[in-house]
Amino acid sequence: MPIVNQRLEDEMAHISRPEELTHIRSLFDSGDELMQNIAYALISGNDRDVDELTKQALDQHYEPNIVLDDGLIAGMAVIGIKFRDNIIFVPEVLISARAMKAGMAHLEPILSESGVEPIGTVVMGTVKGDLHDIGKNLCIMMLRGTGFVVHDLGVDTKPDEFIDAVTEHGAGVLGMSALLTTTMPNMGRTIQAFEEAGMREFVSIMVGGAPVTQEFAEDMGADGYGQDAIACVDLAKTLSRIASHAPTNESDAQN
Ligand code: B12
Numbered sequence: 001m002p003i004v005n006q007r008l009e010d011e012m013a014h015i016s017r018p019e020e021l022t023h024i025r026s027l028f029d030s031g032d033e034l035m036q037n038i039a040y041a042l043i044s045g046n047d048r049d050v051d052e053l054t055k056q057a058l059d060q061h062y063e064p065n066i067v068l069d070d071g072l073i074a075g076m077a078v079i080g081i082k083f084r085d086n087i088i089f090v091p092e093v094l095i096s097a098r099a100m101k102a103g104m105a106h107l108e109p110i111l112s113e114s115g116v117e118p119i120g121t122v123v124m125g126t127v128k129g130d131l132h133d134i135g136k137n138l139c140i141m142m143l144r145g146t147g148f149v150v151h152d153l154g155v156d157t158k159p160d161e162f163i164d165a166v167t168e169h170g171a172g173v174l175g176m177s178a179l180l181t182t183t184m185p186n187m188g189r190t191i192q193a194f195e196e197a198g199m200r201e202f203v204s205i206m207v208g209g210a211p212v213t214q215e216f217a218e219d220m221g222a223d224g225y226g227q228d229a230i231a232c233v234d235l236a237k238t239l240s241r242i243a244s245h246a247p248t249n250e251s252d253a254q255n
Pocket residue numbers: 073076077079080081083084085090091093094097129130131132133134135136138139175176177178179180181182206207208209210211225226227228229230231232235
């Protein structure tokens with residue numbers, strides 16, 4: 001539906017690049033007025049409204065994925081553009097991030113609810129020097145909802161912290177997130193640290209985050225790249241199948 005929330009429509013005036021405006025409008029096209037209201041509440045940093053409207057949507061039996069994509073993530077896309085173009089600054093982004101978390105708090109129990117047997121263990125973290133965690137947290141919610149046990153190392157995670165957690169939890173899959181071009185190389189450094197520790201063959205490594213690409217993932221020696229939380233789940237499933245078929249030291253010794 002076209003944008004019916006007038007204040008959200010007014011926000012479109014901040015988007016100067018025509019292709020981005022078309023993209024942002026297409027995000028709102030797939031939602032309805034309630035989703036637009038959630039997006040606007042997030043853009044304006046009103047965590048109380050995001051909290052109430054998200055709850056209202058779930059009470060009205062909206063799918064949590066719809067609320068996430070058409071409400072919260074669509075709103076965050078506008079914030080990303082305004083931040084890049086110096087229309088808003090770190091404090092405003094933090095306030096919108098807090099509003100995003102207010103909405104995610106309602107979605108998390110549903111997206112993380114899983115009655116199925118654990119299908120694998122994943123360690124996830126944002127790399128060293130990087131404090132962005134919204135996307136990583138979404139991936140974790142979806143992974144848990146699919147039946148993965150996920151150990152969340154939080155943000156600013158150093159290579160040896162990843163190694164220790166993978167060892168401690170016997171994780172078959174490691175997921176790293178980076179949102180800054182300056183911290184992306186820390187993914188490669190972490191992979192290097194796994195190699196130096198003689199651990200690389202025991203864990204499959206997936207990477208993601210807005211600036212990361214398939215090509216970058218391949219260049220630094222990751223096993224997979226996912227562009228969103230759905231791709232993250234598919235990747236974790238594929239990689240944990242590979243990990244469960246990987247020869248262990250014991251079976252190697254028997255052959
Ligand atoms: C919110 C935000 C912040 C918040 C973070 C709050 C938080 N708790 O996360 C705050 C205000 C703290 C912040 C700070 C900074 N930020 Co900032 N931030 C953003 C913003 C607006 C949104 C990021 C976000 O949450 N997106 C929504 C989520 C859902 O998307 P996502 O993270 O990409 O995750 C999805 C996928 O990428 C994927 N995914 C993510 N991780 C993984 C992992 C795996 C394994 C897989 C498979 C998939 C996957 O799935 C996710 C779900 O679909 C972006 C703009 C943007 N468009 O990305 C800038 C942005 C990332 N920030 C930027 C900058 C510059 C900074 C600062 C340096 C600003 C400053 N001057 O201080 C600091 C750095 C702080 C630090 N050391 O990390 C730049 C980076 C530019 C660059 N080229 O590196 C951006 C792109 C803004 C811009 N256009 O200039 N930021």
